[in-house]
Amino acid sequence: MTQPPSVGAEALPAEPSKGAQTRAAILNRAVDLASAEGLEGLTIGRLAAELRMSKSGLFAHFGSKRELQLATVDAAAERFRVAVIEPAMSAPDGAPRLRAMGERYLSHLDLYSGGCFWGATSAEYDDRPGPVRDAIAAALDAWLGELERQAEIAGVENPKRFAFELYAVVMGANARYRLSRDRKVFDHARGALARLEAELPPG
Amino acid sequence: MTQPPSVGAEALPAEPSKGAQTRAAILNRAVDLASAEGLEGLTIGRLAAELRMSKSGLFAHFGSKRELQLATVDAAAERFRVAVIEPAMSAPDGAPRLRAMGERYLSHLDLYSGGCFWGATSAEYDDRPGPVRDAIAAALDAWLGELERQAEIAGVENPKRFAFELYAVVMGANARYRLSRDRKVFDHARGALARLEAELPPG
DNA sequence: GATTTGCACGAACGTTCGTGCTTTTATAGC
DNA sequence: GCTATAAAAGCACGAACGTTCGTGCAAATC
Numbered sequence: 001m002t003q004p005p006s007v008g009a010e011a012l013p014a015e016p017s018k019g020a021q022t023r024a025a026i027l028n029r030a031v032d033l034a035s036a037e038g039l040e041g042l043t044i045g046r047l048a049a050e051l052r053m054s055k056s057g058l059f060a061h062f063g064s065k066r067e068l069q070l071a072t073v074d075a076a077a078e079r080f081r082v083a084v085i086e087p088a089m090s091a092p093d094g095a096p097r098l099r100a101m102g103e104r105y106l107s108h109l110d111l112y113s114g115g116c117f118w119g120a121t122s123a124e125y126d127d128r129p130g131p132v133r134d135a136i137a138a139a140l141d142a143w144l145g146e147l148e149r150q151a152e153i154a155g156v157e158n159p160k161r162f163a164f165e166l167y168a169v170v171m172g173a174n175a176r177y178r179l180s181r182d183r184k185v186f187d188h189a190r191g192a193l194a195r196l197e198a199e200l201p202p203g
Numbered sequence: 204m205t206q207p208p209s210v211g212a213e214a215l216p217a218e219p220s221k222g223a224q225t226r227a228a229i230l231n232r233a234v235d236l237a238s239a240e241g242l243e244g245l246t247i248g249r250l251a252a253e254l255r256m257s258k259s260g261l262f263a264h265f266g267s268k269r270e271l272q273l274a275t276v277d278a279a280a281e282r283f284r285v286a287v288i289e290p291a292m293s294a295p296d297g298a299p300r301l302r303a304m305g306e307r308y309l310s311h312l313d314l315y316s317g318g319c320f321w322g323a324t325s326a327e328y329d330d331r332p333g334p335v336r337d338a339i340a341a342a343l344d345a346w347l348g349e350l351e352r353q354a355e356i357a358g359v360e361n362p363k364r365f366a367f368e369l370y371a372v373v374m375g376a377n378a379r380y381r382l383s384r385d386r387k388v389f390d391h392a393r394g395a396l397a398r399l400e401a402e403l404p405p406g
Numbered sequence: 407g408a409t410t411t412g413c414a415c416g417a418a419c420g421t422t423c424g425t426g427c428t429t430t431t432a433t434a435g436c
Numbered sequence: 437g438c439t440a441t442a443a444a445a446g447c448a449c450g451a452a453c454g455t456t457c458g459t460g461c462a463a464a465t466c
Contacts, residue, residue: 022414036330037330038327040244044453055454055455056414056415056456056457058414060413060414064454065453065455115329120327122382123322123381124241126318126323127240128240136382137382158391158394160387160391161390164388164391165391167375167379168376168379172367172370172374173371176371178325178326178329179329179343180340180344184363188361188363188368191361192364192367192368192371225444246422247423247425248422248424258424258425259427260444262425263444268423268425
């Protein structure tokens with residue numbers, strides 16, 4: 001399971017400590033749970049029970065529920081980055097990357113049991129001022145900003161509107177699927193993305 | 204304040220009893236509160252405090268929190284019907300009514316302090332099976348169904364996709380505005396609706 | 407081999423939640 | 437104006453929440 005200590009070679013991801021491993025496992029589960037129940041509905045007791053550890057032991061990793069929530073938002077952002085942003089970054093700037101972003105988003109939804117983390121939590125916190133809301137807003141702003149940048153590169157006349165529309169279509173697909181459980185909405189979303197793509201100037 | 208009892212004239216909204224009035228006032232406030240805090244975050248104690256009545260007195264009107272939640276969903280549906288559906292119904296079938304629906308939705312958001320009730324609660328309940336989820340899903344299905352019907356009348360080649368796109372744009376505008384508080388998203392949404400409208404066949 | 411540190415545990419705290427009872431107050435018909 | 441009934445309040449409960457505390461144990465350090 002664990003590597004023998006390779007003499008001399010000090011890789012930077014150097015054998016995470018037990019605590020760090022536990023923390024990562026907690027946050028991994030926390031992201032899934034919060035996607036389904038929300039960050040407020042995410043309860044320390046239930047999280048601990050699912051991971052078969054004590055409330056207090058889990059609690060000690062974060063010190064407060066707010067810190068747990070903030071760490072969960074960070075973990076979700078990292079997961080999103082790995083599953084959506086980074087793969088799309090290998091596509092060329094502009095139109096291809098926009099296409100990759102949309103498609104990656106739609107396909108990465110299958111990996112969650114509770115739907116898109118951001119769809120669930122942004123609706124939950126849009127009226128609850130504080131650091132949690134700020135963190136969620138910052139993550140979404142970053143994604144919208146990237147979409148807008150790529151739309152600009154692609155030569156769209158109104159990049160902000162284009163970014164909004166792409167966001168609305170994929171997030172709407174998530175929301176609609178969660179409620180109807182009809183996978184046809186993904187076809188509709190892909191159709192909408194294709195229509196959006198057709199708007200891009202040739203180049 | 205109260206009208207003198209007009210003799211002989213029995214209007215159908217016949218002087219609601221005290222209890223019915225109180226109940227209506229409770230639900231009116233409950234819709235606003237749930238739009239901001241969610242139907243789970245909606246607490247009987249807080250609702251009672253805001254209406255300056257006792258927890259138990261308010262509670263007696265519904266018998267359980269679940270019944271309060273269901274009644275709140277119904278009240279929200281009624282509010283939506285009055286503010287969006289009915290006014291749009293005065294527009295002719297097809298394209299004009301679709302335009303009215305989108306525009307009415309966007310403008311009716313200003314009436315809420317906590318954003319669109321359905322945007323908040325559908326995300327909250329999409330993973331909580333039960334009658335509350337069913338009621339929310341039914342209300343949204345009804346709206347989507349109406350949009351689809353009008354798109355069909357307007358001669359759209361794929362009414363389901365058209366309805367989804369209209370839904371995604373206006374709901375996305377709500378979600379995006381709640382988080383960014385930038386009213387420009389409504390301009391983007393109206394631009395997207397115009398582009399969608401341009402897709403309609405002439406007639 | 408002794409000591410310190412990192413992690414996790416169980417028990418208990420105070421608070422808030424929904425809910426059930428009983429009593430008081432307000433309303434509406436004779 | 438009295439009375440039956442409906443509406444609201446008062447009070448207490450059990451459960452679940454986040455949080456604190458003291459303790460046990462294992463690995464690491466000296």
